[in-house]
Each structure stands twice: as structure tokens, then as C-alpha cells.
Amino acid sequence: MKKHLKKIITIAVALVILASVCVVGSLTSHASGTGAGLAEWALNAYNSNWKYVYGGSSAGAVDCSGLIYSYCGGARVGSAQLSSATSSGNVSAGIPRVHGLGLYQPGHVGVYVGNGMAVDARNEHYGVCYESTASKGWTKWFKLSAVSYVNNGWEKFNGNYYYYEDGQYLVSTSRTIGGEQYTFSSSGISDRIPDDMGAVAKKKSGSASSGSSSKSNSSSASKSSSSASSSSSSSALKLGSSGDKVTKLQNRLTELGFYNDMVTGYFGEATQAAYKKFQKAAGVTVDGIAGKSDLEILYSDNAPKASSASAKKSDEDKQGEKQEEESKERLYRLGDSGDEIVEAQTKLKELGYYDAEVTGYFGEVTEQSVLAFQTANNITNTGAIGEETWAALFSGNAVKNEKTEEETQPETEAETEQAAAEAETEPDADANPEAETQEQPAAQPATTAVRVNPVVEKAEDNIAAVKQVVEKTNKLNKKALSKLNDNSDSKTVSVTSDEKNTNFVLWLLLVLGAAAIITGVMFTYNRRSSAYSGSRSKGSKKKDEVPVRYW
Numbered sequence: 001m002k003k004h005l006k007k008i009i010t011i012a013v014a015l016v017i018l019a020s021v022c023v024v025g026s027l028t029s030h031a032s033g034t035g036a037g038l039a040e041w042a043l044n045a046y047n048s049n050w051k052y053v054y055g056g057s058s059a060g061a062v063d064c065s066g067l068i069y070s071y072c073g074g075a076r077v078g079s080a081q082l083s084s085a086t087s088s089g090n091v092s093a094g095i096p097r098v099h100g101l102g103l104y105q106p107g108h109v110g111v112y113v114g115n116g117m118a119v120d121a122r123n124e125h126y127g128v129c130y131e132s133t134a135s136k137g138w139t140k141w142f143k144l145s146a147v148s149y150v151n152n153g154w155e156k157f158n159g160n161y162y163y164y165e166d167g168q169y170l171v172s173t174s175r176t177i178g179g180e181q182y183t184f185s186s187s188g189i190s191d192r193i194p195d196d197m198g199a200v201a202k203k204k205s206g207s208a209s210s211g212s213s214s215k216s217n218s219s220s221a222s223k224s225s226s227s228a229s230s231s232s233s234s235s236a237l238k239l240g241s242s243g244d245k246v247t248k249l250q251n252r253l254t255e256l257g258f259y260n261d262m263v264t265g266y267f268g269e270a271t272q273a274a275y276k277k278f279q280k281a282a283g284v285t286v287d288g289i290a291g292k293s294d295l296e297i298l299y300s301d302n303a304p305k306a307s308s309a310s311a312k313k314s315d316e317d318k319q320g321e322k323q324e325e326e327s328k329e330r331l332y333r334l335g336d337s338g339d340e341i342v343e344a345q346t347k348l349k350e351l352g353y354y355d356a357e358v359t360g361y362f363g364e365v366t367e368q369s370v371l372a373f374q375t376a377n378n379i380t381n382t383g384a385i386g387e388e389t390w391a392a393l394f395s396g397n398a399v400k401n402e403k404t405e406e407e408t409q410p411e412t413e414a415e416t417e418q419a420a421a422e423a424e425t426e427p428d429a430d431a432n433p434e435a436e437t438q439e440q441p442a443a444q445p446a447t448t449a450v451r452v453n454p455v456v457e458k459a460e461d462n463i464a465a466v467k468q469v470v471e472k473t474n475k476l477n478k479k480a481l482s483k484l485n486d487n488s489d490s491k492t493v494s495v496t497s498d499e500k501n502t503n504f505v506l507w508l509l510l511v512l513g514a515a516a517i518i519t520g521v522m523f524t525y526n527r528r529s530s531a532y533s534g535s536r537s538k539g540s541k542k543k544d545e546v547p548v549r550y551w
Contacts (some may be wrong), residue, residue, distance in 0.1 A: 005137070005285060014506075015195075019201070028276040032073055032074075032146060032397060033071055033072035033100075033146065033147050033148070034074050034100065034147060034149070034150075034155075034157050035098055035099045035100030035101070035143075035147055035148070035149040035150065035159040035461055036100060036146055036149055036156065036201070037071065037072075037100070037147075038068065038071050038072060038099075038100035038111060038112040038144070038151075039099040039100040039111060039112070039114065039119075039156065039157060039158070040051055041067075041070075041111075042067060042071075042111040042113060043113055043119060043130070043158065045059075045062065045067060045119065045121070046119050046129070046130040047544060048060075049127065049128070050062060050067075050121070050127065050128050051127060052121050052122065052123055052124050052126075052127050052128065053066075054124075057069045057070045057076070058070055061115035062121050063121055064108050064109050064110065064120055064121045065078040065081060065109050066076060066121065067110075067111065067119075067120070067121045067128070068102065068111065068144065072146040072147050073146055074144060074145055074147075075138045075145075075146070077157060078104065078107075078108065078109035079233070081102055081104075081109060081140050081142070081144060082102065082104045082109070082140060084145045084146060085102065085142035085143055085145060086143045086144075086145055087142065087143045088140055088141060088142035088143070089140070089141055089142075089266060090139065090140065090141075090264065091103070091133070091139055091140060091141055092139075092261075092262070092270075093261075093262070093264040093266045093268040094239075094266065094267075094269045094270070094271075095112060095116075095133060095141050095269025096141065096167065096168050096240060097114065097168040097169050097171065097188060097240065098112070098143070098149055098161075098168060098169070098395060099112070099113060099114050099145055099155070099157050099169070100112070100113075100165065101141050101142065101143060102141065102142045102143070102144050102208075103118055103133065103136075103138040103140070103142075104139060104140040104141075104142060105136065105137055105138050105139050105163070106139070106339075107141075107338060108120065108122075108337065110136070110138070112133065112141065112307060113130075113158075113489045114157070114169075114187070114188065115187045115188070116132055116133055116134070116135045116442050117130065117131070117132060117133065118130075118131065118132075118136065118138070120136070122335065123335035123336075124335065125334050125335040126335060130504065133220065141301065148277075149167070150164040150167075151164060151166070151167050152165055152166070152200055153197075153198070153200055154177075154197045154198075154199070155169070156197075156311045160189045160190070161189070161190040161193060161194055162184075162188045162189065163175060163177065163182065163184065163190065163194075163201075164192065165201070166241075167238065167240070168240045169184075169188040170184045170188060171184055171185070171187065171188045172184065172185070172186045175201045177194065177199050177200065178194070178196045178199030178200075180192075180194075180195060180199075182194070184385055222257070233453035234292045236289050236290055236292070237249060237267055237289070237295075238272075238288065238289045239267055239268070239272050240267060241266075241267040242265055242266045242267065243265060244265065245272070246265050246266060246267045247263060247264075247265040249267075249275070249290060249295075250263045250264070250265070250271055250274075251263055252298055252299060252303075253271070253274045253275065253278060253298075256278065256298075256303060256304070256305045257305050257306030258274040258281075258306045259271065259274035260276070261272075261274075270547025272279070272288040273288075275288055275289075275290055276288045276303070276332045277306065278294075278298065278303075279294060281304040281305075281306065282294070282297050282298075282303070282304050283493045284297065294478075296396075302416075329387070331384060331386050331387075332362055332384060332385040333383070333384035333385075334363070334364070334367050334383070335362060336362045337360050337361045337362060338360060339360065341360050341361065341362050341366070341385075342358055342359075342360040342470055344366075344390070345358045345360070345369075346357070346358055346392060347393050347394060347398075348366075348369045348373060348393070351373065351393075351398055351399075351400045351401060352400055352401030352402070353369040353370075353372050353376075353401050354366065354369040357365075362385075367384075368383075369386060370383055370384070370389065372384045372401065373389070373393065373398075373399075373401075374389060376399045377392050377398065377399050379392060395521075449475065465497045482531070506532055
């Protein structure tokens with residue numbers, strides 16, 4: 001009883017410890033990192049050549065969502081990381097200038113590290129990758145709930161310094177911060193190290209300083225101008241702005257023919273490009289910033305409209321970008337997965353090149369099937385499904401793999417027809433008892449799928465031959481006895497000892513011959529039956545390996 005009590009107490013203590021660990025873990029996994037910290041973590045994973053391991057979530061061995069989870073915790077799966085995000089948007093409308101944003105596409109996530117670049121743990125073949133955001137087909141950006149992001153102020157990332165205003169770091173501009181002037185490059189990097197990381201940019205007051213009247217008036221005018229400029233700048237719409245005013249601006253640009261994209265309420269690169277075209281047509285400074293004076297022209301009745309040639313060119317550019325994007329999306333290679341790979345595997349299977357389970361994962365078996373299809377259709381052998389391979393695969397002129405069909409059914413049907421023709425021309429033994437018995441040639445066994453076991457068929461033919469020999473021997477014996485009776489002078493036929501010996505030898509030879517034939521038939525049947533079962537076991541095929549998923 002005491003032993004059982006000790007075991008129960010031990011189990012209870014273990015459960016309490018486990019529960020406390022889970023609670024502490026859940027409390028510390030929320031908002032445990034920064035955007036810049038996550039971006040640096042991802043870059044370090046790339047520079048240190050971390051391995052991709054499905055289900056991995058520790059330094060050195062991660063999957064796509066594990067790369068994020070290993071830094072800040074929170075949600076473990078990519079779809080859950082997106083659904084629990086504090087904010088998100090479409091990549092097509094532009095990615096905000098924020099270090100450490102999450103990037104999403106169906107079945108995969110990555111980390112935005114700024115300047116149009118991203119890091120993602122892709123698969124076992126490629127490992128951790130560092131590429132442009134335009135090369136992967138990301139569809140969503142999002143702010144992780146387990147990460148805190150700077151809204152206004154300085155942030156250090158990868159050894160450089162950036163300054164954030166309204167949730168995004170500044171680019172291609174200057175600011176006076178803490179009494180010091182700073183200039184930021186097109187990638188957002190400050191030209192100098194800040195003296196005070198806690199300092200923020202403040203608007204200058206419009207009060208005049210003491211001194212001469214002229215200086216006071218000059219200073220007051222200068223400060224008033226600076227204040228007006230600052231106020232105008234703060235109310236201007238520019239890259240990264242969002243809200244109803246941006247929605248109104250996009251609708252107006254659409255009416256004038258400068259904007260041909262979706263109205264999203266977010267001032268992204270497409271909106272900036274359209275606004276620059278408007279500014280050029282209006283004859284104002286082309287900077288992509290919608291200030292007060294520009295907006296007055298934009299909403300006036302005299303606002304310029306895009307020329308038909310310009311609009312046509314814009315549509316052509318958009319179509320070209322769309323085709324280029326589709327072309328990129330249709331490049332599938334070893335390690336990728338998705339619905340379109342399911343379509344490709346299904347089509348390859350219909351054409352006879354893919355003989356495995358349709359999984360939606362681009363594994364080695366799929367790659368070999370694609371290579372075989374490309375060879376048969378005179379396409380450059382890459383093993384990847386690009387635009388050319390995709391078009392040929394789903395065209396009506398795709399060359400099929402006829403190898404399997406040539407090896408099986410036609411031969412079997414031809415042999416069946418030949419056997420039927422021979423059966424029709426074979427003489428009937430009962431109809432002509434005196435005809436000589438001839439052994440029919442055994443049917444040749446088919447090399448592939450055979451409907452009747454050839455060994456059994458051969459055995460049945462040999463047994464029929466034995467029966468015919470026995471029947472013929474009986475007929476000869478009766479004929480011989482009949483002649484002896486006709487030549488006898490007396491009614492009672494007496495059989496001499498020589499005649500008895502002759503009949504005995506004849507029957508002995510008959511029995512020995514039948515036994516020899518039956519023995520040969522059984523030996524042949526056993527040997528060919530073993531060979532037939534062996535050939536069937538060798539015909540088994542290996543199936544494709546189970547694919548590695550992204551999470």
C-alpha cells in the first residue's frame with residue numbers, strides 16, 4: 001500500500017511541475033522580441049547556414065514557421081501566426097518599411113528584413129534563403145503578435161541606425177532630431193550614429209527670440225514658414241500613408257486615368273507611381289508626395305487627365321508585370337509544394353509519366369517524371385516546371401508515354417485471337433476415330449499480363465493426349481482379337497501362351513508410357529509454376545516517398 005501511495009504522490013508532483021512550466025512558457029512567449037531583433041535573427045540563420053528540419057524550432061535546425069517561433073515564441077504554425085497578427089495587408093499594395101514583418105504565402109512564411117529583401121527557411125534542398133520579396137510570390141505581410149515594433153524613434157538594425165516616423169523608417173530625406181541634423185539614404189540608413197537613441201524629432205515653435213526688430217521679424221517669418229512647411233509635411237499623403245484620404249486619392253487618380261490598380265486605402269509603390277504621373281502632367285514638382293497645393297489641383301475641375309497613349313502604355317506595363325508574375329509563380333522545382341503541383345502530377349499520371357501517389361509535393365519521383373516528359377516533348381531538360389513545360393503539359397499536343405501500352409494488352413489480345421483460330425481448325429477426335437493423333441503445339445506464354453496459366457493449359461493438353469493413346473490402343477487390341485476369332489476353326493478360341501505374353505507386354509508398355517507422361521507433366525507444371533510466381537513478385541513497383549510538408 002505504501003509503495004502505491006509513493007507512486008501516486010510522485011506522479012502528482014510531476015504533473016504539477018509540468019503544468020507550472022506550461023503556464024510560465026505561455027506567459028513568456030508573448031511579445032518577447034522586437035522587429036529588428038527578429039530580422040537580425042533571420043539574417044544570422046542565413047549567414048550561419050542553418051539546416052531546414054521539418055518541425056524544427058531551435059537555433060540551427062528550423063522549418064519556416066520555426067524560424068520565427070525560435071526567436072519570439074507565440075503561435076507555432078504559419079497560418080496561426082498570420083491569423084493572430086496585430087495588423088496585416090496585401091503585398092501587392094506594397095510592403096511597409098518595417099524590419100521583422102512576417103511574410104505569408106499559402107503553406108509558407110518568411111521574415112522581411114528591409115530594403116525589399118526577405119529570409120525564409122524553404123526546404124531540405126535549399127535550406128535558409130535570402131532573396132528579394134519579388135522572387136517568392138508572397139501574398140500577405142503581417143505584424144507578429146509576439147513582436148513589438150517601433151512607431152516613432154531610433155532603431156538599430158544590423159549595425160546601422162534607422163529612424164521611424166508613423167510606424168515606418170525614413171528614406172531619402174533629412175530630419176533634425178535632438179538638435180542634430182541627420183540624413184537618411186534610399187535604404188533608410190542614417191549618415192551618422194545618433195547621440196541620443198531616445199531623442200525624437202519635434203516641431204519647431206513659432207515664437208520669436210529676443211534681439212533686433214529686423215532679426216526678430218526675419219526669425220519669426222522663417223519659423224512661421226518652417227512651421228507651415230512642417231504642418232504641410234505632416235498632413236501630406238506619401239508612401240506608407242493609409243486611411244480614407246488615400247482611398248479618396250486613389251479613386252480620383254483612377255477617374256483621371258493615372259491609377260489602374262486596386263483601391264486599397266494604402267499609399268504603396270503603385271499609388272506613388274500613379275501620383276508622380278499626375279504631378280508630371282500637372283507641371284508641379286514630381287516627388288510622389290501629395291501635398292496641399294497638389295491635392296487642390298487633383299480635385300479641381302481643371303485637373304489634367306492621362307493621355308490615351310499614356311494609359312495604354314500603363315495597361316501594357318501592368319499586363320507585362322502580370323505575365324511576369326504568373327511566369328514566376330509557375331516555376332516549380334524540387335522541394336516546392338502546392339495545388340498547382342497536384343494538377344501537374346495528375347496530368348503527368350494521365351500521360352503515363354508519373355506512376356506514384358499524387359501528393360502535391362515536388363519530390364525526386366516528380367522531378368524524374370518531368371525530365372521524361374521534357375525529353376519526349378523536345379523541351380530543355382531542367383527537371384523543373386516552368387512556363388514552357390506547363391504550357392506543353394496542358395496543351396492538346398502533349399506527347400504521351402506509350403511504353404506501358406505497347407508491352408501489355410495488344411500482345412495478349414493477339415495471342416487470344418490466334419488460339420481461338422487454332423481451336424476452330426483442330427479436328428474432332430470423336431468425329432474421326434481412325435485419324436492419327438497429333439500433338440498440338442503448346443501456346444506460348446505471354447510476356448506480361450496473361451489471362452490463363454500456360455502451365456495448367458499445357459498439362460491439360462498432355463492429359464488429353466494420354467487419353468487418346470489409351471483409346472487407340474484399346475481399338476487396336478479389339479481389332480487384333482477380332483481377326484484371331486475370324487481365322488479360328490473352332491467356336492472356342494484358345495489363346496496360346498505366346499499370345500498371352502504379347503498382350504501382357506503391350507499393356508505393360510502402355511502403363512509405363514502413361515506413367516512417364518504424367519510424371520513429365522507434373523515436373524513441368526511445378527517448375528513453370530515457380531517461375532510464374534517469381535516473375536510476378538519481381539514486377540512490384542516502388543511508390544513515391546511521403547513528401548515533407550512545410551509545417
